[in-house]
Amino acid sequence: MNATRQRWAGIPFWQRRLLISVFLFFDAYLGMNHGAGVVGWSGLVTNDLKWLLLALEMMAGGMVSVHLLTVLARQRWRAVSLISTPVLVVAFGFLVLELGLSGAGNSAGMNFNLASIGSSALYWSAAYLVIAIGLTLTYKVQRFANFAQAEMALVGAYVALTLMWSDTFFPISDAPADGKFNWELIIWSGIMAFAVTGLIGLLIDRLVYKRLRNKLATPQVMMIASLGVAMVLRALLFMRFSASTYLFVPDRDWRLASSKFEIPTERLRLTLGDRIDAPLMELADKVNPHALTYTRVALIVGMFGAVLFLLILLHRTRLGRQVRAVADNEGLAASSGIHVERVHGISAFLSAGLTGFGGALLASILPINPELGLSLLLPAFAVVVLGSIGSVQGVIIGALIVGLLRAASEPILIGAGSALGRPTASGFAEVMPFIFLIGLLLMAPRGIGDALQNWNIERARKRRQAQGNGGPDLRAAAGPPGRAEELTRALSDFWERLGGWKDSAFEGLARAISVVWALPNAYLVRQFNAASGFISGLRITPRGRIPVDRETNRGSWMAFAVFFLILVGVVWFLPSVSNLTKVLQVARIIILVGIFSLMAFSLNLHTGLTGMTNFGVIFFVGIGAVTVGLLSAPVETNGYGWAPWQATSVAVLLSALAGWLLAYPTARLRMDYFAIVTISLGEMLRISLQAEPVLRAGTVTSAIGISQYSRPLEGWWESGAASTVGGWLGLDGSAPYVVLLASVTVVATLGVWYLLNTLLASPWGRILRSIREDEEVSQHHGHNILTHKAASLALGGAVAALAGALWAWLNVSIFPDFMNPVRSTFLIWAAFIVGGRGNNRGMVVGAFLIVIVEFVFNVMVVARGSADLAFHDVTRYMDTAFAWFINDVGGLLWSDRSVTEVFPKGIVVVALSHLKLALIGMVILGALLLSPKGLLPEVPGRPKRAVSPTENEGRS
């Protein structure tokens, strides 16, 4: 055994890789076409699962060989092969499909309408660019992932709608079709959306991000802050514009089906698999021209124009040079006399403004409602990552690639789906960008823009060497002179020739921003500072308080006890009508707190202790819930009929395995990339739940969702224990099942907590912390980073899967929407940040707080409907105040029509469920601004250096 291993290790690296790839490929090939090979012989899997595994195996073989190509290729070729990986990967996908289908004796026909794919690709690129362009600029200058970017697009869209509803423009929008195009409204909306959204972006930057910058907050903290901003903004939009869907109609003629360009096109029919007499490729003889509607043209032209504007601004003006200088090195830029804060303000204005402008254009194609954000935000993240975070050229290429992929995958999925008996397959088009992104990151861990840049540097160097004039030309090396760049250069030469006025124009813009800002800025910020200073200055205990430091073990426990007791007190006082309902309520709170604590433990292990930014907690939770549900659902309804404890153990092991395997491709990725990979995995699982019939159980018709699965000890409980416990609790009948589930949850949570604390107090815990602090140093100390990261991911995955199992039992059914990140991942992140990173006690407090906020707020929500409940009058006052604000204060800004369109009959009421969202967002922001370490900060392994209490005061 050992000898074999050594011999294996003795083979050169590339030969090993080649062997693996060839083996995987042929084994899969044998499995597909001859029913042989490892998968075929093992006989463990059949039908769909077998084909899926074979396809995966062959794809893996292909990926290994493509990766080998990028590793082996030298210098220039390396860059070439890296850039061509997308093509290679797609081509390999076709090969897998061809072989698999012919193995199954099946064939798939795919229709590629070239103009349609082209226009669709451009449409998706432009739609993703709307958000990606602002994201990139924020990444470049402020260096964090801005989750509020999608809301900026929405703000722009609603500005356009408000303008449409104004007294001046509504006659234009509402006029009947007359064949004449009116440009007035669309142009004004673009300008207004740009300006208003930009100013809002600036305001948020000043109020939130600037203050965090001043505290030297990490990008992680900024990211979470943006999550809070996103929640608040979305909630405000909901409250003002309701959840209804509206379409922006610049002029009815714009949106007619006849308002289109007819583009002549060809249709390519590709037949893969077992072709009988159809050729591999054929062109259809008579094809109608493809119609490209005017609104789409407006979006595409507008968005690419905006990117061009940004490129010119960044590369051809003094202002742009300042922005780039700050992006490269803030300190140096400051020392050479650049007003760094002003540059930050300008970049915040531009990134929000451009996105708002795009949002206005988008609103004339997509019906807008405040839920729109996430479906565009995540692919936009993929675009930004693909284009190497922070590179504007990269983001154009990334958007085009993702757009093309999205557009081309639709016919492929429709064709392959119907051949494989999976008409639902086209639902996967949505996640194709993520699948592709993950595949590509395995090849080029630093994104495609980076590869492009290296290629260009290489080319520049080659050229210089050929010219023989040695000395490095930094400008040529830094600016990638690709085709796109040549175009911009040509354009900007023209720009240059226009003379010096442009600098002064942009300078003027910057001045204008500063001046506009200066008016409310001074006053608002002063007030805000004063207010927060006042709050921080408050002291609960008298001056002679006992100095208990939350960053010591004892102090942390004491603080935990106090917070916990306060929260328990809140639960105690939550209203309820009878003993039974109170029992139900308390049991539910206990279970939810347990589930959220477990998820927060998992996140804390991954992010707080090992330093891997995991945005995919729900992925592991989902694996746990889905596996438990599927395995323990009855056989006659597509389940497997296992006992709950068996299903749970398999789920936990499976999730741990997924975590372990995840480490290998992703451990090299930097923080943001890991975040986007994990969040994409969660989305992929969610879409699979919608679109994949294998993941459905509980009904004979295989409808979406998993239900009817058995829950632990349900029979034992019903058969006697329930009535005994019911007696203890003083109920009339037997106790409900949730009481049992609550006790199971408490045992599970305490057990995991104890286990984690023991493990983390061991040397292994210290290794994890050292990886978080500095990977290089701990590697230098002889630790195998990869294994430790894998172990951490596996352990956290297992804990999350346990939470998933509990969650599945609580909900009695699993539907795709339970994996919506807004309700899971983001809430757990809020618990994690508010509770205190790196401290499991903080996780429990954070989880408790997040759970209880919902219950407490519901007391108010419920009170609106009934006159005899507490707070009924409060909600009435709130409605009155809100109506006054909307009608009288806001009425100065918007027309009456914009109110009556949204609120039926103009009766304005506060949407309390959205107010709650806003408050959760505020709590996150408040926690970050006032106490960035959370309620219970991490307790350092070593006692703190003795500091006199007075010196320590006021800092935390």
Next chain:
Amino acid sequence: MKFTKPFVFLLIAMVGFASLAVACSSSDDMEVAKIGLMSPQTGPIAQYAPGFETAGDVAVAELNADNEDFQFELIVVDSGCDGTQAATAAQSLIDSGVDVIVGAACSGATLGAIAVAAPAGVPMVSYASTSPAITNADDNGHLFRVVPSDAQQAVALSLVVEQANVGDPAVLYMTNEYGSGLADNFESNWAASLCAQVGYDPTEGSYDASALAQAVVDGGCESVVLMSYATDGAAIMEALLAQGYDGSIFGADGLADSAFADAFTDVEALPGLVATRPRPGEESSSKSAFETAYSAAGGDTGGIYTHETYDAIKLAGAAVISDPDGDIAAALSNIGVAYAGASGTHTFDAAGDVLGTGYEVCEFGSGGSFACPQVWTADGGVSNQ
């Protein structure tokens, strides 16, 4: 102690808030009956929530006008279209003392909420959950719904398409429980092969109507069956027209409403659409009465399942009136026999499902005309009404 931060205040405020709630919630007005409405105010179908709530207000106003013993109150909470949030919301409703809960819309939310409501003995009437999973839910007879399962409409729809005799259709459907359930059942009822079957996520920003239309045109399909809601259905029909498609278009109850025209900016795309929807009761004037009151209340006319919401609340109210202190679940079963509602005649079976009384076949004509000349019944097939 170094609890200098305002969190403590936050927590104390919450305690105060909660204790205040206890202190105030001790009123004993006679004859107040609370009905809880779970509305998907956030989440994937949030745009339909205002319609449900307006329909609810209309129903409660009518209940209060029609009886002298009870003052009905409608308590609206957010189901979030999600099991966890819906169950928490159901718990809050139960804590506030509702007699019956109407909701939820999404099947996952309904199943999550019934796990809370059934042990507490509060019955639920769903107005929009069409998943077959609802039938088998472990609810101790507490869960009812006024929408038939998807299976039946698919039978009606496939017969309508077959009789139109326009070739094998392309099926475009939403990959949510409603669309995908309908599409699965349509496929199994359709004898011949389908020209194409394409699913899409109806969340705005997730699908490209133009590409869907192009797939139909490129597949050479002569008819299309749309299983969609109003907004996405209109977008797809406009895109079909723009791409020069001239075949027939069929739809289900997501589209079969005269108000569907409001979702279009180019109404030229609408004429010719044939769509099915649950048939209202024979002699029922309930439907037109509801529609008048609903639009008078400013209801969003593009909404879905508003008739069902109205019926569910009226049923719940009738059950409370008939047996105020007894078993409301049993009262619901009694009342729900040939109950003539706005969305059809409802009779609950043992599982709390309704079978429906067949479907209307409606057609949109040019110039915004809308008529339902035919009906489909389980035993009679399609006939003129």
